[in-house]
Amino acid sequence: MDAQAAKYIGAGLAMTGLIGAGAGLGILFGNYLQAAIRNPAAAAGERTYLFLGMALAETMGLFGLVMGLLILFS
Amino acid sequence: MAAIEPMEQFLVHKVVPIEFPVPGLGMVDVSITNSVIFMMIAASLICLFFFTAAKRALVPGRGQALAEMMYGMVDGVLTGGIIGDRGRPFLPFVFTLFLMIATLNLIGLAPGGFTVTSQLAVTGTLAVMTFLTVLVVGFARNGLGFFKLFWPSGMHPAMSAFLLPIELISFLIRPFTLALRLFGNMLGGHVVVYIFASFVIGLGVWGLHGVGLNNLGLLGSGLAFLMVVALTALDFVIAVIQAFVWAALTCVYLNEVVNLDHGH
Numbered sequence: 001m002d003a004q005a006a007k008y009i010g011a012g013l014a015m016t017g018l019i020g021a022g023a024g025l026g027i028l029f030g031n032y033l034q035a036a037i038r039n040p041a042a043a044a045g046e047r048t049y050l051f052l053g054m055a056l057a058e059t060m061g062l063f064g065l066v067m068g069l070l071i072l073f074s
Numbered sequence: 075m076a077a078i079e080p081m082e083q084f085l086v087h088k089v090v091p092i093e094f095p096v097p098g099l100g101m102v103d104v105s106i107t108n109s110v111i112f113m114m115i116a117a118s119l120i121c122l123f124f125f126t127a128a129k130r131a132l133v134p135g136r137g138q139a140l141a142e143m144m145y146g147m148v149d150g151v152l153t154g155g156i157i158g159d160r161g162r163p164f165l166p167f168v169f170t171l172f173l174m175i176a177t178l179n180l181i182g183l184a185p186g187g188f189t190v191t192s193q194l195a196v197t198g199t200l201a202v203m204t205f206l207t208v209l210v211v212g213f214a215r216n217g218l219g220f221f222k223l224f225w226p227s228g229m230h231p232a233m234s235a236f237l238l239p240i241e242l243i244s245f246l247i248r249p250f251t252l253a254l255r256l257f258g259n260m261l262g263g264h265v266v267v268y269i270f271a272s273f274v275i276g277l278g279v280w281g282l283h284g285v286g287l288n289n290l291g292l293l294g295s296g297l298a299f300l301m302v303v304a305l306t307a308l309d310f311v312i313a314v315i316q317a318f319v320w321a322a323l324t325c326v327y328l329n330e331v332v333n334l335d336h337g338h
Contacts, residue, residue, distance in 0.1 A: 055319040059251045062258035
């Protein structure tokens with residue numbers, strides 16, 4: 001296996017970090033919806049924290065993207 | 075068939091080259107690039123909108139209602155909701171960040187548009203600006219008491235050897251995560267749309283020129299086109315949400331230093 005092929009495989013493997021981000025986002029939005037359906041009056045107040053949690057969960061996946069880009073282009 | 079280059083849309087090229095020597099620095103490059111042009115377009119759009127919308131009518135028209143709605147959202151949910159009454163002085167900063175990022179993201183989605191926020195240099199600069207604002211406000215409001223930020227309340231002193239480095243790192247990593255989040259979202263969104271758009275043409279050509287089962291390529295082409303439409307719609311949502319997230323995180327970071335002694 002030449003180095004270029006190994007690079008591409010490594011970049012693809014780096015993107016597996018997105019598994020965690022996807023699972024995290026699913027848990028986040030699922031639990032938010034559950035809570036919002038049980039208590040719709042309180043849902044609007046927690047939407048800011050929903051987006052904050054989304055941002056933080058997403059960041060972890062994006063670190064994987066950065067690793068992939070670093071492997072490909074450096 | 076043209077080569078598929080998903081990254082080509084992010085290339086910065088000079089439109090008006092401006093270079094001149096500065097003593098002590100060497101050649102300074104302040105060329106007007108496509109990135110600069112789209113930033114100027116965004117800034118003029120925002121200014122134009124607010125100059126036409128802010129008529130101070132008692133019964134607001136459409137533009138004024140939209141402007142008041144956005145202002146009220148940032149004031150009520152972000153600076154008011156997260157920081158509280160002490161957040162009022164930061165409203166212009168947060169509102170400007172929100173509007174600028176949202177506009178840059180949205181005009182990047184226009185056909186032929188250049189996404190300025192897909193440049194790590196741009197998001198990095200914005201992140202460093204936000205981070206420095208938090209630092210300056212923190213030291214100005216609390217003096218050396220700013221370092222209490224790294225001392226969780228109720229922590230046993232024996233734990234400090236473990237927790238202080240973690241708190242410090244999680245504080246210092248903030249500009250990187252801010253910059254990477256916006257950059258990654260914009261880059262990822264545009265690359266995915268580009269790749270599905272290339273499927274539309276690639277599979278369509280394959281389906282038109284093939285025989286027998288190859289005609290199924292036309293079906294794949296149609297599905298890829300539907301995917302492009304759906305992803306573009308998703309990108310519009312993400313463009314606004316990412317601007318909101320940036321503004322909200324700025325408020326959270328400011329809240330920690332502004333209400334350090336209150337625990338709001």
